[in-house]
Amino acid sequence: MQTLWLYLYFPQLQLDLLPQLQADAATPDLSKPVVLLHPQQLQVQQANPAAQALGIRPGQSLAHACALCAKLQVLPWQRELEQQLLELLAQDCYQLCADLALAPPAALWLRLDPMLQLYGGLDSFLRQLQQMLQQKPGLQFQYGGAATAEAARLLCLTQPGQIASTQAAQRLALSQCPVTLLDLAPALLQQLQRLGIGQLGALLQLPATELSRRFGAELQHYLQQIQGQLPPLLHYYQPPDQFCARLELWYQIEHHPQLLAPLRHLLQQLQQYLQRRAQRCYQLQLELSLRDQPPLCLKLHSPQAEALANRWLALWQLKLEALTLPAPVLAMQLLASQYCKEEMHSADLYQGKQGQYSPLQLVGLLQAKLGATQVRRPTEHAAFLPELAGSSQALQQAGEQTITPQLSTPEMAALQLHQPAALYAKAVPGVAVKTAAQSPHSAPTAAPLQPGLSATPLRPAFLFAAPVPLQQQVQLMPGLERIQSHWWQGQAQARDYLTAQSADGRWLWLYRTEQQQWFVHGVFA
Amino acid sequence: MQLSELKQQGHVWHLNQAPRPEQTLYPTGFAELDVLLGGGWPCQQVIELRTAFGIGEFRLLLPYLQQQSSRNKLQVYINAPAQLHAPFLSNQGLPLWQQLEVRAQEQDALWAAEQCLKSGCCSTVLLWQQSLNIARLKRLQLAAAEGQAELFLLRPSEQSQLSLPVGLSLALNPAPQGLQVRVLKRRGGWPGAQQLVNFSQRWPRLVKPVLSPQKEQLTPPAALAI
Numbered sequence: 001m002q003t004l005w006l007y008l009y010f011p012q013l014q015l016d017l018l019p020q021l022q023a024d025a026a027t028p029d030l031s032k033p034v035v036l037l038h039p040q041q042l043q044v045q046q047a048n049p050a051a052q053a054l055g056i057r058p059g060q061s062l063a064h065a066c067a068l069c070a071k072l073q074v075l076p077w078q079r080e081l082e083q084q085l086l087e088l089l090a091q092d093c094y095q096l097c098a099d100l101a102l103a104p105p106a107a108l109w110l111r112l113d114p115m116l117q118l119y120g121g122l123d124s125f126l127r128q129l130q131q132m133l134q135q136k137p138g139l140q141f142q143y144g145g146a147a148t149a150e151a152a153r154l155l156c157l158t159q160p161g162q163i164a165s166t167q168a169a170q171r172l173a174l175s176q177c178p179v180t181l182l183d184l185a186p187a188l189l190q191q192l193q194r195l196g197i198g199q200l201g202a203l204l205q206l207p208a209t210e211l212s213r214r215f216g217a218e219l220q221h222y223l224q225q226i227q228g229q230l231p232p233l234l235h236y237y238q239p240p241d242q243f244c245a246r247l248e249l250w251y252q253i254e255h256h257p258q259l260l261a262p263l264r265h266l267l268q269q270l271q272q273y274l275q276r277r278a279q280r281c282y283q284l285q286l287e288l289s290l291r292d293q294p295p296l297c298l299k300l301h302s303p304q305a306e307a308l309a310n311r312w313l314a315l316w317q318l319k320l321e322a323l324t325l326p327a328p329v330l331a332m333q334l335l336a337s338q339y340c341k342e343e344m345h346s347a348d349l350y351q352g353k354q355g356q357y358s359p360l361q362l363v364g365l366l367q368a369k370l371g372a373t374q375v376r377r378p379t380e381h382a383a384f385l386p387e388l389a390g391s392s393q394a395l396q397q398a399g400e401q402t403i404t405p406q407l408s409t410p411e412m413a414a415l416q417l418h419q420p421a422a423l424y425a426k427a428v429p430g431v432a433v434k435t436a437a438q439s440p441h442s443a444p445t446a447a448p449l450q451p452g453l454s455a456t457p458l459r460p461a462f463l464f465a466a467p468v469p470l471q472q473q474v475q476l477m478p479g480l481e482r483i484q485s486h487w488w489q490g491q492a493q494a495r496d497y498l499t500a501q502s503a504d505g506r507w508l509w510l511y512r513t514e515q516q517q518w519f520v521h522g523v524f525a
Numbered sequence: 526m527q528l529s530e531l532k533q534q535g536h537v538w539h540l541n542q543a544p545r546p547e548q549t550l551y552p553t554g555f556a557e558l559d560v561l562l563g564g565g566w567p568c569q570q571v572i573e574l575r576t577a578f579g580i581g582e583f584r585l586l587l588p589y590l591q592q593q594s595s596r597n598k599l600q601v602y603i604n605a606p607a608q609l610h611a612p613f614l615s616n617q618g619l620p621l622w623q624q625l626e627v628r629a630q631e632q633d634a635l636w637a638a639e640q641c642l643k644s645g646c647c648s649t650v651l652l653w654q655q656s657l658n659i660a661r662l663k664r665l666q667l668a669a670a671e672g673q674a675e676l677f678l679l680r681p682s683e684q685s686q687l688s689l690p691v692g693l694s695l696a697l698n699p700a701p702q703g704l705q706v707r708v709l710k711r712r713g714g715w716p717g718a719q720q721l722v723n724f725s726q727r728w729p730r731l732v733k734p735v736l737s738p739q740k741e742q743l744t745p746p747a748a749l750a751i
Contacts, residue, residue, distance in 0.1 A: 357644040359599055366627060366637055376626040378611035390611035392626050456616045458730055461583045462607035479730060505699025506579030507731050523607060524731055525583035
């Protein structure tokens with residue numbers, strides 16, 4: 001079957017995308033000559049149009065470039081950044097084409113023949129590709145198409161924009177291609193040139209057996225790859241399973257408000273990533289690389305899974321307000337975890353005015369500002385000791401179910417039925433105390449008839465986290481309730497609970513221990 | 526004294542700014558309090574309660590909270606003096622999933638109250654707060670109207686220096702049979718009215734017993750010095 005490959009090359013990838021990386025005042029002015037310099041070879045790697053107009057070309061030495069322009073701005077070329085940008089472009093192209101491979105440092109291979117039927121021909125595919133790439137303003141690109149991957153690369157570099165879809169057309173188009181562009185060892189290239197073989201067409205005319213005898217199998221295999229007799233050795237691109245993006249800053253950040261602009265850039269990448277997968281995520285981790293300090297790791301959790309950059313940014317803003325940076329920030333990395341499917345909620349059109357946030361979003365907002373443990377929900381447990389029967393639980397890692405209406409399951413109902421808080425209620429002389437055993441548990445119906453003698457024992461609205469020793473004069477009310485801990489709960493406790501009113505009119509819930517010590521445990525409020 | 530000053534202090538008001546009869550009021554659940562407040566708690570407002578902690582102020586709000594729980598919105602308690610006791614709430618028919626306890630520093634507490642009110646997913650916010658300035662209070666009022674929520678501001682009664690421009694301000698004092706409620710300020714009404722809210726029907730065990738001769742013999746020594 002006839003294959004068709006497209007080689008997409010971005011000659012100025014890093015320089016073109018520079019303004020988008022950090023929309024900030026510190027970005028160099030690209031209307032002036034700017035070059036990216038290879039940090040090891042000290043050669044110009046990429047030059048912007050203003051620099052090229054002055055005669056500066058990639059490959060020149062720094063001294064040469066500076067001689068041509070005295071006011072040249074020189075920035076380092078970063079291999080990791082280039083790779084990262086290329087992967088971002090690959091993510092974009094993956095939306096159009098299923099089979100693609102990275103060709104570092106700045107190119108992509110796209111296999112088109114399986115996709116043409118979907119797009120209805122090559123022209124409409126190329127149109128869509130161009131539309132997508134033009135969404136990144138300033139990005140220069142060139143492409144070439146041929147029946148094999150390597151031929152597409154050569155065609156892109158020699159005659160950009162040309163598509164040679166058949167073997168014959170490809171052979172014709174590449175006949176003038178200089179051998180220096182071939183992906184071969186430098187020694188081999190030198191050998192070919194010394195023999196007077198300057199163009200690919202001349203090389204292909206030579207008999208194959210002669211070539212392999214003289215130059216070894218390497219050249220033979222390479223030529224077979226160009227001609228489509230051997231399949232190309234490529235690793236097809238797979239989109240990452242987890243979102244992770246890193247941003248090296250051009251300058252050091254010392255105050256947290258400045259962190260928001262680069263963070264927004266990362267969050268927008270996250271938004272794009274999540275929206276393409278119809279996902280949201282619960283948790284983000286931000287790692288700040290600091291100068292002379294170990295990196296600072298911040299975690300942010302949103303109970304309502306979010307995808308939108310703006311929502312996350314609002315939460316980060318609250319989180320970062322509380323932060324003082326121990327040292328200037330050099331780079332930041334954003335990592336997302338705990339994904340879930342995007343679920344579309346439809347609001348009721350007739351419900352009237354809708355709220356700004358959902359309950360979970362509100363909880364997320366409060367947690368981001370105040371800390372995760374500061375937002376709590378009272379919870380009930382089947383226990384006798386009051387401090388165990390009712391406690392407040394931090395809404396951490398809370399799923400949807402914890403803050404939305406819960407249906408009372410049969411188990412829950414059974415649990416509540418076996419939860420009389422008084423295990424032993426002892427009648428003291430002269431005081432009528434109803435025990436849990438005496439009273440039927442159908443409290444709601446009985447209550448209106450005998451107000452106050454409901455089956456459920458009287459409980460205060462507020463409980464002190466730690467009981468306070470009683471230090472004031474109080475007036476005790478009739479009624480006593482004994483509560484004992486279970487025998488397996490460590491030190492056995494038996495407490496006699498009483499209701500009392502203090503001199504200033506406060507209603508207290510007291511208990512007396514077996515050692516005759518008195519504590520205030522709750523307030524009826 | 527200028528008329529504008531009097532207006533500013535709330536001693537004189539325009540009748541067309543008085544609360545219209547169709548303005549929704551939530552019944553308080555206590556008939557005598559409804560009479561005092563002209564029908565009930567005004568809705569979407571900031572209501573100030575000057576009260577000590579523990580004299581029955583929460584039980585005064587309880588019928589209202591029970592009635593609001595059917596709206597399926599959150600009820601937020603910010604900086605409550607002690608932690609809420611879940612068995613009490615569920616006994617009283619307040620769904621626990623609606624209850625949210627928030628602890629924060631003073632300034633953060635105001636921020637949290639504003640966010641909760643604005644969010645539109647809360648029906649009631651109870652805020653225990655010592656100090657508050659007028660600008661912050663206005664923000665809270667706007668937030669309450671925006672999010673259709675009610676804010677109860679619980680302040681200690683001794684802090685009576687600054688009178689805040691709230692729609693309703695009540696002073697609560699303990700009384701043997703319940704709570705003595707005094708109107709400190711009411712939009713469209715005069716201050717100073719007093720009413721005893723009787724708890725003996727709802728909370729017979731949390732009022733002082735009326736000592737009848739027979740019962741007196743049965744009760745243990747009333748005051749106990751410890």
